Amino acid sequence: MSRRELLQMIGVSAGGAAMYAAMTSLGLAGPSPYKGPVKLQGAPKGTSVLVLGAGVAGMAAAMELRDAGYTVKVLEYNQRPGGRNWSLYGGDTYTELGGATQRCEFDEGLYVNPGPWRIPHHHTAVLGYCRRLGVAVEPFIQVNYNAFMHSPAHFGGRPQRFRAIRADYHGHVAELLAKSLQQRALDAQVTREDQEKLLESLRQWGALDQRYAYRTGEASNARRGYLKDPSGGLSARPRFSDPLGLGEILDSNTWAGLLPGETYEWQTTMFQPVGGMGMIGKAFGRELGALIQYGAKVTAIQQDARGVSVSYEDTASPGSTQTARADWCLCTIPLSILSQLPINVGPKMEAAIAAVPYSASVKIGLQFKRRFWEEDEQIYGGITYTGLPITHISYPSCDYYSRGKGVLLGAFTYGSLNSAEFTSMAPAERVAKAVEYGSQIHPQYKQEFENGISVAWHRSPFTQGCAGIWTEEAREKHYDDLCQIDGRIALAGEHASFLGGWQEGSITSALDAIERIHQRVVAGAKS
Amino acid sequence: MSRRELLQMIGVSAGGAAMYAAMTSLGLAGPSPYKGPVKLQGAPKGTSVLVLGAGVAGMAAAMELRDAGYTVKVLEYNQRPGGRNWSLYGGDTYTELGGATQRCEFDEGLYVNPGPWRIPHHHTAVLGYCRRLGVAVEPFIQVNYNAFMHSPAHFGGRPQRFRAIRADYHGHVAELLAKSLQQRALDAQVTREDQEKLLESLRQWGALDQRYAYRTGEASNARRGYLKDPSGGLSARPRFSDPLGLGEILDSNTWAGLLPGETYEWQTTMFQPVGGMGMIGKAFGRELGALIQYGAKVTAIQQDARGVSVSYEDTASPGSTQTARADWCLCTIPLSILSQLPINVGPKMEAAIAAVPYSASVKIGLQFKRRFWEEDEQIYGGITYTGLPITHISYPSCDYYSRGKGVLLGAFTYGSLNSAEFTSMAPAERVAKAVEYGSQIHPQYKQEFENGISVAWHRSPFTQGCAGIWTEEAREKHYDDLCQIDGRIALAGEHASFLGGWQEGSITSALDAIERIHQRVVAGAKS
DSSP: HHHHHHHHHHHHHOOOOHHHHHHHHHTOOOOOOOOOOOOOOOOTTTTTEEOOOOBBBHHHHHHHHHTOOEEEEEEOSSSSSBOOOOOOEEEEEEOOOSSSSEEEEOTOOOEOOSSSOEEETEEEEEEEHHHTTOOOOOEEOOOOTSEEEEETTTTGGGGGGHHHHHHHHHHHHHHHHHHHHHHHTTTTTTTTTHHHHHHHHHHHHTTOOOSSSTTTTHHHHHHOOOOOOBBTHHHHHOOOOOEHHHEEHHHTGGGGGSSSGSGGGGGGSEEEEEEEEEHHHHOOOOOOOOEEEEEEEEEEEEEESSSSEEEETTTTSTOOEEEEESSSSEEOHHHHHTTOOOOOOOOOHHHHHHTTBBBOOOEEEEESOHHHHTTTOOSEEEEEEETTOOEEEOOOSSSTOSSSSSEEEEEESSSSHHHHHHSOHHHHHHHHHHHHHHTOOTHHHHHHHHEEEEEEEEOTTTTSSSSSSHHHHHHHHHHHHHOOBTTEEEEOGGGGGGSSTOOOHHHHHHHHHHHHHHHHHTOOOOO | HHHHHHHHHHHHHHHHHHHHHHHHHOOOOOOSSSSSSSSOSOOTTTEEEEEOOHHHHHHHHHHHHHHTTEEEEEEEESSSTTTTOOOOOTTOEEEEESOOOOOOOOTOOOOOOOHHHHEEETHHHHHHHHHHHHHOEEEEEEEEETTEEEEEEEEGGGGGEHHHHHHHHHHHHHHHHHHHHHTTTTTTSOOOOHHHHHHHHHHHHOOOOSSOOOOOTTTHHHHHHBBBBOOBSOOOOOOOOOOOHHHHHHHHTTGGGGGGGGSSOOOOSSEETOOTTTTHHHHHHHHHHHGGGGGGGEEEEEEEEEEEEEEEETTTTTTOOOEEEEEEEOOOOOOHHHSSSOBOHHHHHHHHTTTTBOOEEEEEEEEESSSSHHTTOOOOEEEEEEESOOOOOOOOOSSTTTTEEEEEEEEEEEEEHHHHHHSSSSSSHHHHHHHHTTTOTTOOOOHEEEEEEEEEGOOOOTTTTSSSSOHHHHHHHHHHHSSOOTTTEESSSSBSSSTTTTHHHHHHHHHHHHHHHHHHHHHOOOO
């Protein structure tokens, strides 16, 4: 009997809590609420479900409902599956609100992900679908100690390596705490025995010397890096680099670049689909085939006691209204769009739909003639953080050491005035600005740049924004109302989750919603 | 003109220092002493070089010397190229000192690297040869926040996630330093203005709450992870986990597991060759072809005013001495072996050869029926650190999410009594012990284990140890003497470097040595 079978047996015979306890005692319990594909047990009784939106939420739901025997149809505004799950490749075109059309000019094999671009290892629902759908994943390098932390107004404008900022911040913190301990300032908080252990630990963790000082030498350089690396032979001796002062690290805000990689959502190991995030959407689309109707712009959602009617326009024939009807409707349309549509739900869900503004975000992909970040600067994947309006430069986590061209994520803004500023520009101007800013960090930009493409999410026709912004107050007041089934309508998407902006939130919200719809169907309580 | 051409022009016209200054001002200078393939300019005048050892040092040197026009021959003890650069695959056999022979029983595609297993991104010589030789590389996951930190005597023996130990250590350090600042204990060290900035920074970096406390809640859980993760839909709310106390983190020594990933040599991004580290040795071997004579056990090295004669035994015909002769000899034989051979070098090199003991190290590869560390515990690559004698468990940085079997590095000891203990066991006992110890961390071990193989480096016939141990005193006294050319003999290998145990040290030492030999050849100063 396999361990899994054993656990299933415990689960069946003694219930989920006993199984969880058994898993915990075996060290097996993971914290993810997603424990595998949903099981919609019991007959659907010929029930139909209309799914609005062929993003990952809608498509995961459609796949499960189909497999459980439901009659499923998906209406999708775009001519492609995926929604915000999307990669732009050479030859693709994209028309934003206002009518500007860009054509992606990237070379074969290169891409940029305008939407999601990385998958935490604990997003087991997304990764589970990747496995089921045959989407290969590879490591996404979130933290690269050799990438840059940059503040245009500090360190003479020179980008600093992540490793230097990190080592120096840790070193100064350790030195100051060691001083406090030696001055007996923490006798009330820490036992004398623990103080001894903490001092020794700080010396090692902070790369301090024998006197608990953080200074130029082997200890600090074995963290922050050398002026000249140790090597072999007669000329092998290293030359030491000098630590940066704590004051300038604090002033420059470069220390903030240490935080993302420490955050649960961005902790290594992270993944990306091989070939672009959009491979997930494409795989779902292939799986669902003709169940998805593309180019269907929903214009109204009307429910009654027996079902839901959805009016939509075929985007190829503007003005021509069509109608689809089903027993139930799972609506994954972003609230930014849904709040503009007529939908007859109760006042609670209506208020919830109106309560969530959408964040601004801009991404810009830039193609360069050569991978100078690797060849000249030994940066393989990872992210440079800068105080410039582009805020991020991200290097491709694939094709390392290849001799060809490469595409950088040349800007990624999320919220903030930077997003508004970039959104207000014409597409070509965004790209030109990203090149201009980026060249302050990588002087090679101006010579090596070839072409670029940008997506400003507030100008996206299918989302009019990037992701829902839940304040704590709004969540307290409206979240449950948004997620409760209203008559024959349930909502899903990242906006109906505690994982705003993450595909895992979209998918788990959709699975949660269809499980509850299914319970009602099985119970025969159709309204 | 490309930037590279511009820099080359500056280099040619104004010299290396000017080029370096130009690169620095452009932000391009890397700290690595290896700037690309060596250029042995000037005719070798029909000179021959005998290289002893077909490890990466000897083979890199042989390749460069051959390309420069030298007559090159390489003598190698083993029947394969690579030396310590080596992967064991199913069907391979290995006989250690004492005569025990193991046959690797791994399934197709699985391997363990008994020697080096990871390549820092700044080891540009190793990576440069990978590129030249067509060896594909992929990320090696050194730091995995979801791997375990384990002390058998603490936390009830339960392994803790790296993310929890890291977040809690940072959190406690930040809280204590914030307390010291608030108590004005550091007014002499930090300006009031910087204290304000530092406090705010510590709050964010340490995931403290508004009162600068590290405690159960969203802030700490967004670092250390949740008891139940946030997700989507009505059941989406997270449940919070409780931080561990500083005392037990210090007592358990689990904090020490935070250090490797912070160290320059193990900072992300790291790489491994696709298919095993041994792919590098194999590629060098293919490149050099018949220049390498395998099964040649060197028994004596004798130089005179005009050249070097090396006696060796064909290991297929024990007792039969053969002789090879060349103008120069580059000897990459480990000092552990070389110190046992007759070699007529001066007293300084002789003393240096005798001055370097070799570290003990043991690696054990274990094949399991399924990748339970991924399936049950969401561990994708990375390393678990434990206080048990196995010290490391490393998870494969490849084939993520594959459904098949997998091989773990089930023990990796370096130095310490653990190495001696494992070395003293018979191979099968080592494997059994690794399974027994490992099952304290992964209870799945006992059910899923299939087979294993071990290499105890002090029983390796071709090295009798893992790598040279240089004390600061020994290095001061003997290092330069080891690296200086003695008559017509030069030494190379990781032992002749400041990068002990690293392939980068081996290769750069070899290139440094042949550049100096070449200078003498070109200058006509043949002795």
